[in-house]
Amino acid sequence: MSMTAGEILLDELRRARTARGLSQDEFGKMINYSGTHVSSVETGARHPTSGYVAAIDSALKTGGIYLRLLERLSDLNGEPIWLHEWITVEQQARTLRWCEVAWVPGLLQVEAYARAIFGSDGSIDSAEVENRVLARLARQQCLASDNPPQVVAVVDESVLRRPIGGAAVMREQLFHLAQLNQENRRIRVHVVPSSVGAYAGLDGPFVIATSSDLGDVGYLDNRLRGQVVERPAEVAALREQWEATLAEALTLNQSTELMMEVAKAWT
Numbered sequence: 710m711s712m713t714a715g716e717i718l719l720d721e722l723r724r725a726r727t728a729r730g731l732s733q734d735e736f737g738k739m740i741n742y743s744g745t746h747v748s749s750v751e752t753g754a755r756h757p758t759s760g761y762v763a764a765i766d767s768a769l770k771t772g773g774i775y776l777r778l779l780e781r782l783s784d785l786n787g788e789p790i791w792l793h794e795w796i797t798v799e800q801q802a803r804t805l806r807w808c809e810v811a812w813v814p815g816l817l818q819v820e821a822y823a824r825a826i827f828g829s830d831g832s833i834d835s836a837e838v839e840n841r842v843l844a845r846l847a848r849q850q851c852l853a854s855d856n857p858p859q860v861v862a863v864v865d866e867s868v869l870r871r872p873i874g875g876a877a878v879m880r881e882q883l884f885h886l887a888q889l890n891q892e893n894r895r896i897r898v899h900v901v902p903s904s905v906g907a908y909a910g911l912d913g914p915f916v917i918a919t920s921s922d923l924g925d926v927g928y929l930d931n932r933l934r935g936q937v938v939e940r941p942a943e944v945a946a947l948r949e950q951w952e953a954t955l956a957e958a959l960t961l962n963q964s965t966e967l968m969m970e971v972a973k974a975w976t
Contacts, residue, residue: 716753718775718778719750719751722757722762725771733748733751739768740761740764740765740767741764741941742761742764745924746761746922746924749922755801756794756797756798756801757779758926759776759794760937760939762776762778794937795928796848798920798926798928799816800851801920801921802858802918802919802920803858803859803919804858804859804919805916805917805918806917807862808863808910808950809862809863809864809865809868810864810867810911812871813864813882814916815845815848816852816860817849817885817889817898818845818849818882819882821877822873822874822879823845823846824838824874826873852896859896860895862897863899863900863901863954863958864899865900865911866902867903869900879972880973880975887965890964897961899955899960900958900959900963900964901954905957909950909957910954910957912950913930914929914930915929916928917951926944927944
């Protein structure tokens with residue numbers, strides 16, 4: 710049976726290690742990753758991110774060949790490398806801690822709300838809008854799997870009051886969030902009230918994904934591209950930002966009550 714391009718890359722990464730007689734733990738120490746992380750990548754349980762592959766290139770002084778191969782694979786998949794990396798991390802996550810200040814987290818958006826967001830981008834046509842909506846809904850299927858991740862989201866109160874898609878869409882979206890808080894034990898959405906003023910989360914949206922081996926990977930999002938964050942110091946900084954943001958949020962019940970109150974006001 711022929712190997713896929715991704716399998717060929719993983720095979721080459723394994724060969725790079727074994728050719729030097731290194732165990733996974735030894736190799737991990739060389740590239741500043743755990744042996745468990747190395748094992749997860751080599752078995753295909755974890756996607757090799759650009760940071761991981763770049764660390765191998767640096768440690769083995771390859772001139773960047775493995776990173777270039779990973780980027781070529783991304784081109785073949787028809788999507789930017791950072792998005793492919795993050796979707797893989799997201800779909801395999803055990804826990805997602807998500808901070809948003811502009812809109813509802815993507816995994817929790819109803820279809821009409823997602824369509825309104827994508828439709829606001831004047832640079833894409835209606836067909837591409839529908840493609841992106843379908844892709845977002847497909848990503849949400851991880852929440853309905855047999856072993857869904859735990860999702861804890863913190864949103865700014867302005868998210869509840871920004872008229873994305875109009876009143877009917879906002880009512881649907883906010884009632885959906887309230888229902889998730891009341892009925893889904895794996896999803897919690899907290900709100901930071903506007904009375905708080907400045908707080909850590911206003912620096913920008915981010916997500917922290919915890920994998921089954923309890924390793925954390927961060928994600929920073931912006932208009933042009935996203936950034937997958939793996940360096941321990943950077944992930945630790947995101948965890949601190951998360952704790953500071955969550956500390957300013959309302960309790961689950963208070964957040965749900967506020968969502969219901971604002972939803973009913975959208976007329």
